[in-house]
Amino acid sequence: MLDLRSISLLADYFVICSGESERQVKAIVDEITEKIKEEGIRPLHIEGDTSSGWVLVDYGGIIVHVFAPVMRSYYQLEKLWSDATVVVKMQ
Secondary structure, three states: OOOOOOOOOOEEEEEEEOOOOOOOOHHHHHHHHHHHHHOOOOEEEEEHHHHHEEEEEOOEEEEEEEEEEHHHHHHHHHHOOOOEOOOOOOO
């Protein structure tokens, strides 16, 4: 998770994760949206699909990026936003 508050007006946080297959990417997106929906929060927008290798779920202040490994390596958001503070990093 990246804290963008000091460097961008786009969002407060980026959550960046990846799944090893289209099915796993879909499962991650489905679980995130369902759990947050239980809290009464719905995404403002969902962009992309599992076949594209990148699904973006926009919650306004928090944007969730779920990648296939190839797309995550290609776009390298962590490197692009390297001035952001890393809040949580898990391997």
